[in-house]
Amino acid sequence: MEVKVEVRFLRAEPAMAYPKGRLLAVRGGRLHVLAPDGWDPVGGPRPEGARPITRTEAEEWCRYEGVDPEVLNTVPGPA
Secondary structure: OOOOOOEEEEEOOOOOOOOOOOEEEEEOOEEEEEEOOEEEEOOOOOOOOOEEEOHHHHHHHHHHHOOOHHHHHHOOOOO
């Protein structure tokens, strides 16, 4: 039986390269950042200024950045 692990999304502070901030996700206590080639694990605590966002807001971020919102379903789970 597969256990579904909740995913929480965050958006980092805006920067020149990312005017709408970077998209982050936490699943199973592990923080990831969305990179051009998928989700990369991030060591350490949540970046200062990162704010929780809803899945709908994460989908809007994806559309703005030209990323398929389906990527929100691919956040790696705990090992």
